[in-house]
Amino acid sequence: MSQLVPLYDKKYTCAICENSFTTKKVRSRFVKVLSYDTDFAPLYADGFENPNYYYVNVCPDCGYSFTDDFSTYFPPGVKQVIEAKISSQWVPHNYGETRTVQEALNTFKLAAYSSTLKKEKHIVTAGLYMRLCWLYRSNENHDQEMRFLKLALKEYTESYSTGDYKGTQVSELRLMYLIGELSRRIGHTQDAVRFFSRVIEKQRQSVEPQIIQMAKDRWQEMREEQAAASS
Template sequence: MKILLKGVISIEELQPLYDKSIECLHCKEPSTTKKIRSRFIKVARYDTDFCPIYKNPTANALYYYIHVCPHCGFSFSEDFSRYFPPTTQEDIEEKVCSKWNPHHFSDERSIEDAIKTYKLASYCGALKKEKHIIQAGILLRIAWLYRFQKKQEQEKRFLKLALLEYEASYSTGDFSGTQVSEVRILYLAGDISKRIGNTQAAVKYFSMVLERQKNAMEASIIKMARDRWHEIKEESVTSNLAAHA
């Protein structure tokens, strides 16, 4: 049954996507971008690196994580800081804005569109000297999108790039003050290391997580690290048995 009040949209007519007004961090021009209404976002499960697997793949919130300014091309997420270090805006103007062929990503996005927006944001973030932890999150999400496409080489490529940024964030401490904790960074470094085939590094990082379990508030991550650590040990035993069979 539809609601007949003037100006009120019925539940049946409500669309997953809506327009959100944004202001470009660089040029300050206003525009709109699409977002998915939370009621339509249904996660079936998460991969071990926190990649969300949606019940309805067409309502994938990852596609709309990045804002692309249609006026200047500067691309960013809501996690970007508003501060631009000296000379970075000039670099962005020269390397992004002056080469920008005005177009927009403000309509419904395909997975290919989404990948383009993330790569633009990664480039802009590098020019802006955005924190390593922010760059790591962007690169990890690109890997997830390639995982959805089953493009393993590209997924592995961006997992490696994300790992470098997580390691840089950990060593510099630039995750401090963000929603990403030390335990979460170490866990992700371990999980990514395992995914790219570096089990020695994975064991090291998972062990570092377990060493912090007394002071860590994230019991679920501690459990995940323990489970992953045991998986590696079991795989090692199985491999050794097979080698001597």
């Protein structure tokens, strides 16, 4: 019997050029999460795969990049915009094999650009920026981590105000917590306090006690930091 390997091929058809291609995905048994950071960034065990490397699908023929979270709907004229801004300048490149961290970063930037041109939901674009932020953090590139954290915060805030997160896996409580936590990380203390307060106010009707506790923990940390700064 052949030994099971971590990566397998998944087939996709590009919605722009209709080319069929395969790209690697990670088998779940080869993923082991040790813990999560305060913004839900997973810390993977050594010797196990990071599935975020293979989160984005890139058409090797035309460059259109997408994830399984993208909708199948294209607003009128959008395909032509993607063809003009991405495909016409694309040099054929295959991201369908084993990826380095740099290649993974490239795919997320391509997908974020595609998502923006496609007018995908803010919650979808935010998730791409968030994963970029996590990859840069694992690479200890603080400047780029902060750059994409701010972009993620902007998109999450837009998603909250427009309500486009509804019907996705991201609950209102989780979204409010994330806005608070990303605001805290970039030093927007008042915004952080406001959103953590909204989370805590919902503790009686919440079915996500873990997120309520996380908001309380961040709130307490901020109070302690402010007390230490003023003493």
